[in-house]
Amino acid sequence: MGPVFADGEVNTGRIVMNFLAIAGGFLLGYVVTHLVLRLISKFTANKRLPALVERALRVIGGIIAAILVGLMVFGDGGWGFGGTGGANPGGEGGGEQKQLPEPRKEAKTPEKVVPAPKVDEPISGSELNVTVLSPAAFPNIFRFPMETEGLGLADAKKKLDAWKGSNRSELKNVYLMIYDDSTADGHPDLKGFQDYARHIGLIPDHKRINKPLSK
Numbered sequence: 001m002g003p004v005f006a007d008g009e010v011n012t013g014r015i016v017m018n019f020l021a022i023a024g025g026f027l028l029g030y031v032v033t034h035l036v037l038r039l040i041s042k043f044t045a046n047k048r049l050p051a052l053v054e055r056a057l058r059v060i061g062g063i064i065a066a067i068l069v070g071l072m073v074f075g076d077g078g079w080g081f082g083g084t085g086g087a088n089p090g091g092e093g094g095g096e097q098k099q100l101p102e103p104r105k106e107a108k109t110p111e112k113v114v115p116a117p118k119v120d121e122p123i124s125g126s127e128l129n130v131t132v133l134s135p136a137a138f139p140n141i142f143r144f145p146m147e148t149e150g151l152g153l154a155d156a157k158k159k160l161d162a163w164k165g166s167n168r169s170e171l172k173n174v175y176l177m178i179y180d181d182s183t184a185d186g187h188p189d190l191k192g193f194q195d196y197a198r199h200i201g202l203i204p205d206h207k208r209i210n211k212p213l214s215k
């Protein structure tokens with residue numbers, strides 16, 4: 001038998017016992033009132049009350065006793081339907097208090113650490129990638145590998161000379177890396193940079209990258 005049905009049977013039994021106690025209280029009050037009235041009549045020169053009045057007082061006495069018993073069994077601290085007494089003696093609320101299980105705490109998924117974007121690097125010793133920054137960076141729109149800041153056209157030409165120095169004599173191609181938000185391909189500074197690359201013996205070109213610049 002499940003706990004729900006067991007609790008129901010216990011509660012029903014207690015309720016029946018409570019009503020029997022109330023009935024007993026009524027009977028006790030009825031009898032006690034009868035005895036009290038007899039004592040009163042004995043000490044008052046054996047003058048009995050009219051039978052109808054005496055019967056009414058006995059019933060009233062029984063009702064008062066039944067109410068007192070009812071308050072004891074159904075009131076606070078007793079076995080009741082509700083209130084603070086509940087179905088358990090001296091308990092609060094009906095039925096046995098059951099603790100609800102604590103909500104499960106979901107494990108936090110560790111945040112993925114996104115590695116910082118690498119500064120543009122040359123593909124090989126014979127190629128050099130130069131990132132073209134957005135118009136907001138103008139005039140410093142040329143960012144060389146291993147650099148974090150952009151350069152203007154004049155400084156970019158000097159930097160290109162340094163890359164073509166004796167220790168990088170194998171350099172042949174220079175690519176302008178143009179992103180979605182880079183300075184437009186037809187900008188005069190871009191054309192000037194490519195013209196200078198041809199002037200010093202390099203082969204300039206550009207690569208279109210279909211994504212925004214990495215911040």
